Amino acid sequence: MTSTDKETTPGTATQPLTHPQPYEEISHTADLTIEVQGADPSETLARLVLALADQLCGGGELRAHKEVRIEVEPGDLVIMAIDVLREVLYRFATRGEIPERCGVVRVDESAGTKVVLRMGRYDERLHGGGSDIKAVTYHQPRFEKTPNGVWVARVTLDI
Numbered sequence: 001m002t003s004t005d006k007e008t009t010p011g012t013a014t015q016p017l018t019h020p021q022p023y024e025e026i027s028h029t030a031d032l033t034i035e036v037q038g039a040d041p042s043e044t045l046a047r048l049v050l051a052l053a054d055q056l057c058g059g060g061e062l063r064a065h066k067e068v069r070i071e072v073e074p075g076d077l078v079i080m081a082i083d084v085l086r087e088v089l090y091r092f093a094t095r096g097e098i099p100e101r102c103g104v105v106r107v108d109e110s111a112g113t114k115v116v117l118r119m120g121r122y123d124e125r126l127h128g129g130g131s132d133i134k135a136v137t138y139h140q141p142r143f144e145k146t147p148n149g150v151w152v153a154r155v156t157l158d159i
Contacts, residue, residue, distance in 0.1 A: 016103030016116070017043070019062055023051035026154075031139070032131060035154040042104035044143070044151040045081055049102040049115065052085050052136075055157065056092050058129030062100035062120030071114045078143035080113040081153055085136040088117070092133075096122040134158045 026033035034051045038044030053062070068091065072083040091097045101118035135158040142154040 015042070016101045016118075017046040017050060018101045019050045019057075019099065020054050020059070021047040021050040023047060023054070030159060031137070032133070032157045032159050033140075033154060034157065035142075035152065038151045038153075041077060041107040041143075041151055044153045045084065045107055045113070045115070046102040046104050048081055048153045048155065049084060049088060049099055049117070052088055052133070052157070053099045053102075055131040055133060056089075057098050057120075057122070057127040058131070060123070060126035060129070062098055064100040064118035064120050066119055068097070068117045068119050069114065070117065072112055074108070074110050074112040076143075077107065077109060078141045078153075080107070080109075081143050082136055082138065082141060082155060084113060084115055085155060089133060089136055091119070092122065098122055098127070131157070131159055 023034050023036045036044060036047035036051055038047050070084055070087050072080050097119040099117040100120040103116045105114040105116060107113050137156045137158050139156040145151050
């Protein structure tokens with residue numbers, strides 16, 4: 001997995017989505033499961049990243065100050081999605097950064113995944129109501145196309 005920082009440059013990601021995005025919160029003791037839907041794997045992954053961001057910032061407004069690129073090794077779609085989310089959580093824990101925008105450049109089981117994030121800074125006054133997420137788990141993850149053609153992704157977060 002690689003990750004690079006770069007000052008925010010508009011228009012560098014393909015069809016980026018901006019926080020907030022629709023997702024479903026599924027309650028569980030000591031865990032939080034989030035589920036998103038998308039038209040394709042890219043939109044689904046972008047929504048998953050922004051659902052995690054929403055949980056971290058408690059719905060507070062984010063203002064991007066820089067751009068970050070994250071790349072993960074090729075593999076199963078659900079594993080690559082978890083790897084991206086873990087990098088996002090790591091950046092939050094170590095740098096206080098939360099994605100405000102997510103553009104997915106590539107989601108490919110044989111070539112890996114690459115996302116471009118515009119990051120905002122955590123501010124206790126604005127984001128103090130966010131969830132205290134400890135980890136992105138491998139507990140019953142999902143990233144697949146449903147029979148009706150909609151893509152669905154689900155991950156469980158340890159809180």
